[in-house]
Amino acid sequence: MFEDGICEVVEGYYTKTIKFSDINYQIARRDEKENIFSKYCQFLNYFDASIPFQITINNRVINRDDFRDQMLLKNKEDNLKDFRDEYNVMLYEKSREGHNSVIREKYITFGTMAKDYEASKPLLSRLSMDILNNFKSLGCDTEELSGIQRLEILHGILNKDTDKLNFEYDYLVRSDLKTKDFIAPDSFDFRNKSTFEFGEKIGRVMYLKDLPPELSDKLLSELSDIPVNMTITLHINSVEQDKAFDLVKQKISFMEQQKIDEQKKAQKSGYDSDMIPYELKYSLAEAEELLDDLQNKNQRMFKATILIFTSANSDEELDENVYQILSTARKNNCKIGYLDYLQEEGLNSTLLLGHNFVEIQRTLTTASTAIFIPFTTQELFQKGGMYYGLNALSRNLIFFDRKTLKNANGFILGTPGSGKSFTAKREMVNVLLNTDDEVMIIDPESEYSYLVEGFGGEVINVSSASNVNINPLDITMNYADDEDPLSLKAEFILSLCELLIGGRNGITASEKTIIDRAVRLTYAPHFSNPKKYPVPTLVDFYEVLKKQPEQEAEAIALSLELYVKGSLGVFAKPTNIDINNRLVCFDIRDLGKQLRTMGMLIVLDQIWNRITQNRAIGKRTWIYMDEIYLLFQNEYSANFLFELYKRARKWGAIPTGITQNVEDLLISDLARRMLSNSDFIIMMNQATTDRLELAQLLNISNEQLGYVTNANEGQGLLFSGNSIIPFIDKFPTNTNLYRMMTTKPDEIRLDKDESYEKAL
Ligand SMILES: Nc1ncnc2c1ncn2[C@@H]1O[C@H](COP(=O)(O)OP(=O)(O)OP(=O)(O)O)[C@@H](O)[C@H]1O
Ligand SMILES: [Mg+2]
Structure with missing residues (x-):
């Protein structure tokens, strides 16, 4: 494995791996789904016979330490430790609620023959470009993997979850070792028929044996939903069109001959000559259809091998994994076989090397290969991101960093009581606990002061009665x-x-x-x-x-x-007033109805001043504006806000507008433009008319709309960049954080809950 990610697998054969993100396929609108499917077909057709490729879905069960490392908030020198601990317990509990301990990653590995490594570079890089473009048009994010990254994946498959790859390319210079030596477990034992031992673990490679005539595109997605250590591999190699024709024609003439023989037999025995075995009749029809597909329907022929590898720490655990895999396959009318005496070949083909050592292949057309579409549901899981709830489909934690968006501006929309303010507060809490950024709030309903004071922030009461x-x-x-x-x-x-x-x-x-x-x-x-x-x-x-x-x-x-x-x-x-606190809430409720909009505008302008100062010292500012629809009620204030939103990115500001009055928002052209240009929208439960309008404005499918129809509090859709993810959050009510965030009057008590104290 070379440092740039090219691997010479066997002499003269070089491969590369690209990681791709999932896209929302399973809950996409029907036309979208068809569109994705046909693009994926085109993508498959791109590969000619000289470029074999391998698609891998790798499920990794992450261990506690990894989890802590990646998700839990790190302690800092401030007085927020108690909140951080509480938040971390919450995250930890959430991660156990679903399949969250599983990280699912998808890769494509492709290869080409070349004279030597140098010669392989331009070939692979051209392929790589084309593949990246193809994925881009499907809406996937992609990353070309380096040598270290590829080794890390292989190491992860071959070793215990707790082991980390300890390798740098310098190590090779000083020793005779090869990259292989750094990823291999202590030992392999392939003496068993259908399992093998490696290091302290035990594994089994299986293959997809029988496919039903009408296979659904859910098989791969359901398989990969199983929360175990598992690697699903598709080795695909296109067959040259001429050869494909020959192959099918040959098969047809062979079957025709068989048919004649059968007819003769039937006649001899005194039966009708139409009496030929059903199997033969069926196969013949199938082959004829295949020929038609190849000739007339822009279909190509592929040879595919589909492998499933799972590993465990004990025989029992392995049996349990295998059982789950088999029953999922059965549910989809597929049969799975063990790779008897071929476990080693199976493992080598599973590793992301782009080489198939198993000769059990199926012949498929483009469309029937595409049925194994590797897209399911988009996950949103970014290292160093913030918690936004659980993915309602996969139950995985959503971890997302708004700052990674091109334009982090956002909106939170929903009916009264759907959990908008709560969502905003949860995000603020995360910002306060995990960054040094500032948080400024415009609070027309006096809803935030409790939280702000709890975090040692400053509440500025803007009213005629105060001396502000x-x-x-x-x-x-x-x-x-x-x-x-x-x-x-x-x-x-x-x-x-x-x-x-x-x-x-x-x-x-x-x-x-x-x-x-x-x-x-x-x-x-x-x-x-x-x-x-x-x-x-x-x-x-x-x-x-x-x-x-x-x-x-x-x-x-x-x-x-x-x-x-x-x-x-x-x-x-x-x-x-002198803003010298990183958390400031402008409470404008007491300005009264008449002055509220004006107050909002003035406070916003004041915050803008603050942002300009913060930018000078490289600090980012999060701004929350509740009841933002007020500003859209007249042209000039809407315009002012629009200008701010436009400038925000450059100024390191992250504004969020919150409103229950979606209808009012949708009347304003500017608001519509802002909405459709926002890379970040959290949509909670919606009223019927708003829902339909929003669906049109933001391109939401019916399936997706289901998540904002009669949705419970804390539930909805998260729009981030290109993705739309249904989420659900039930923040534990027995926490101090909850008590500071809730707006239900009878819940606002700060007495500590014993049970939660214990969990900390
Ligand atoms: N993620 C959540 N987990 C647990 N409870 C929640 C969650 N979101 C909301 N709630 C509950 O729902 C209540 C109402 O939420 P919230 O105050 O955020 O509503 P809202 O949408 O801001 O309403 P309004 O439009 O009236 O301001 C909260 O006080 C809280 O008790
Ligand atoms: Mg609210």
């Missing part, structure tokens, strides 16, 4: 990056004015011009000499407006008056 002041005219120099900061600010003030002036037609063109001018005039002194002139306030803006000659200016000033001079002065004075 926020100046909407605050501006930092890098407010708008390379663009003119004043333009963005003017945009913002416009949206504010529109809220204040309201009216059905919003702001007129001339009003817009006046406001824009007034904004620039208001900031002029500050920008000319920031030391002498502090940041202006709404009062200054008001004064500037009053000085403008137009009548409209007077009118705008008048509508501002209440906020500048009246009792609602929260936003008229210099800001007197």
